[in-house]
Amino acid sequence: MSKETPGQPLLTFADADRSPLSIRARALVFVDPRSRRLREEIEQLAPRSLPVLVEGETGTGKELLARQIHRGSDRSGLFVGVSCSAISKNFAEAELFGHAAGAYSGSVSSRAGWFGSANGGTLYLDEIGDLPLPLQVKLLAALENREVTRVGAQQPTPVDVRLVAATSIDLAKAVSAGKFNARLYQYLDEGRVELPPLRERPADILPLAEYFLGIYAQRLDLPLPLISPAAQAALEAYPWPGNTRELENGVHFALLVSDGDEIQPQHLNLPPLPGYAQLAVQLRRLAANDEERDHLRQLFAEVLAG
Numbered sequence: 267m268s269k270e271t272p273g274q275p276l277l278t279f280a281d282a283d284r285s286p287l288s289i290r291a292r293a294l295v296f297v298d299p300r301s302r303r304l305r306e307e308i309e310q311l312a313p314r315s316l317p318v319l320v321e322g323e324t325g326t327g328k329e330l331l332a333r334q335i336h337r338g339s340d341r342s343g344l345f346v347g348v349s350c351s352a353i354s355k356n357f358a359e360a361e362l363f364g365h366a367a368g369a370y371s372g373s374v375s376s377r378a379g380w381f382g383s384a385n386g387g388t389l390y391l392d393e394i395g396d397l398p399l400p401l402q403v404k405l406l407a408a409l410e411n412r413e414v415t416r417v418g419a420q421q422p423t424p425v426d427v428r429l430v431a432a433t434s435i436d437l438a439k440a441v442s443a444g445k446f447n448a449r450l451y452q453y454l455d456e457g458r459v460e461l462p463p464l465r466e467r468p469a470d471i472l473p474l475a476e477y478f479l480g481i482y483a484q485r486l487d488l489p490l491p492l493i494s495p496a497a498q499a500a501l502e503a504y505p506w507p508g509n510t511r512e513l514e515n516g517v518h519f520a521l522l523v524s525d526g527d528e529i530q531p532q533h534l535n536l537p538p539l540p541g542y543a544q545l546a547v548q549l550r551r552l553a554a555n556d557e558e559r560d561h562l563r564q565l566f567a568e569v570l571a572g
């Protein structure tokens with residue numbers, strides 16, 4: 267028998283800004299031209315009451331962006347973050363929408379659920395594609411009607427929630443495959459932002475590395491080492507499949523194993539790059555924008571086709 271009980275906290279970042287242990291959301295390092303454009307987009311989107319869909323690979327900083335959107339809005343309620351892939355299967359509806367007292371054996375008091383906790387604020391749903399289809403329908407109804415009916419309750423409760431959702435999969439494809447609700451997709455499509463993978467905004471890599479180094483050195487009370495030119499080159503050449511989170515972990519590790527003076531390539535413990543990957547990195551660097559990248563792609567296709 268499952269030991270799960272409804273409404274247990276899964277992931278809530280309501281207090282994260284105040285937590286001294288959390289380095290999340292202290293700052294957004296956005297230096298690359300693509301990131302700067304994104305920042306402008308966010309500044310325009312944030313104060314509007316539109317829902318937002320943040321698309322990006324794992325570890326790119328989608329949650330941080332969502333927090334930034336909440337900060338830039340005038341919503342006085344909480345930022346509540348929930349990972350849809352972590353929601354309990356047995357109690358998904360109660361987790362999200364809450365339950366009335368006595369709805370389950372042992373539930374003496376009622377609970378607001380994640381949706382209700384974000385009343386007046388922002389609900390951040392990470393990996394929204396993992397939300398079961400029946401709940402997607404209920405979510406849309408709650409957003410559109412501005413009310414939720416808790417599990418076991420007779421009457422709906424009014425709620426005012428702004429939804430910021432994130433996905434690392436192509437939701438349009440999920441809609442075509444019948445795995446994602448088409449109307450919820452349309453609802454989210456109004457405010458869509460794409461967070462590019464770290465390898466596509468190379469000018470962010472070193473500033474982020476320095477930022478993380480500074481934060482971890484301070485947190486661990488260690489001297490702040492320099493990043494040697496060779497280590498800088500290694501950081502810039504690596505394609506970062508795990509994006510900013512992988513970079514953060516890599517820098518943290520390097521700080522711990524370095525002698526405190528200078529980070530060297532071996533401290534970063536990066537896997538050696540195959541030749542084609544090195545070439546790809548160089549080419550990406552050569553192409554300053556999407557247009558040039560497309561041009562290079564075409565040129566290569568022509569050359570390889572003989």
Ligand SMILES: Nc1ncnc2c1ncn2[C@@H]1O[C@H](COP(=O)(O)OP(=O)(O)OP(=O)(O)O)[C@@H](O)[C@H]1O
Nearest residue numbers: 290291293294295324325326327328329330510511
């Ligand atoms: N631009 C940035 N500036 C500073 N820190 C960043 C930036 N982007 C990401 N980070 C940091 O990188 C880590 C990963 O970011 P985050 O958790 O927001 O990624 P995510 O895309 O939501 O990941 P997932 O897809 O796994 O949910 C966090 O510690 C975050 O604070």
